[in-house]
Amino acid sequence: MRSSTPWWALLSSAAAPAVLIGGWTLAAQRQPEGYDSTVATISSLAAQGATDRWLMTVALLVVGACHGVTALGLSGASSAGRVVLGLGGLATMLVAVFPLPVTGAAPAHAGAAVVAFVALGVWPALACRWGGRGPVALRPVVSVAAAVVLLGLVVWFGGVLSIGGRVGLAERSAAGAQACWPLVVVLSTRWHARRGAATS
Template sequence: MRRDVVARYALWSSAAAPVLLIGGWTLAAALQPGPSVQREGYDSLRDTISALAGYGAAHRWVMTLALLGVGACHLATARGLRPLATPARVMLGVGGAATVLAAAFPLPAAGTSGAHQTAATVAFVCLALWPALWRHAGGEPARPPVSVMVPATLVMVALVLGFTAALGAGVLAGLAERLAAGAQAVWPFVTVLLLRRSPRATLIRV
């Protein structure tokens, strides 16, 4: 198996991840009931993505399947990004597996879930940091250079920290989470596209 080629399925899996995530939270939010005397309606600016897959949500299967799909896509992309060094691929894969676990351990109807919070935290951290480990599988820096990958990592880390702060303050936590999760879902696709332009890494049908 050649290490200087990107598997074709990585292009499709990386492209599917943001579609599943953004499409999932959009559809799931639209299916939530509006505000009533007994309860507030779901607010995408205020409420988290996890709440859409929690036991208190209507049609929770929509967001649950979306999260499972996103996690599976990250796992497939990590496997297909052969030109990258093993640490980067492993961290992306762990982020995908943690996303699957976050869906498998949904939030309760009231309160929090330690298992869900742990899985979500691992997913956010891994999916923010894996670009910093991007090197060619042979030990040389993969293209594009560090000048692209380091800023990408810093931006995603900043977005995750912003979400953490918003969650603690209870202000626009839903918006902050969507910005962080959306950026993390898109970056593997950007990675595949950038690697396709590298003279050392080509896309093959596998």
């Protein structure tokens, strides 16, 4: 029995959180003294006028592409979940394409960010497989619980964003968790397939 998820999907799902976290860490180190990652948003690192903004811009583009590749390879998940994961990846790339300006509103950036956060939060619930004993991460209870946690982190970020405070911490918690979940699902599907092959 072959793994339901190819090696390249494992690579893309592992690269997404590594590139995202590595990107915001490296980009933050390039900012002027006094930059606080727990307060400033990820988008500020790729904003017009930010020091070496290309670092976070490239990271966001790569992360978005990784989600798209993972969605293509995650055949064990339902089609709806894969489409929404891919949508989240595309929206993540658009966050980089439409950076925050030096001053003024950024509706395109804000819209892309909202779509990315919502899509990457809700896709686990849509990706589950009903019936049978499939991969643990794709079972309804686990999938829905993951979506609730991921969306809960997004709500936390939105709340902090509206009242002020440690916006960067809340956003990084939400974005980091969302970047990690596809890897959890891929590992679960591959483990399930190998376990099935061993017992057949």
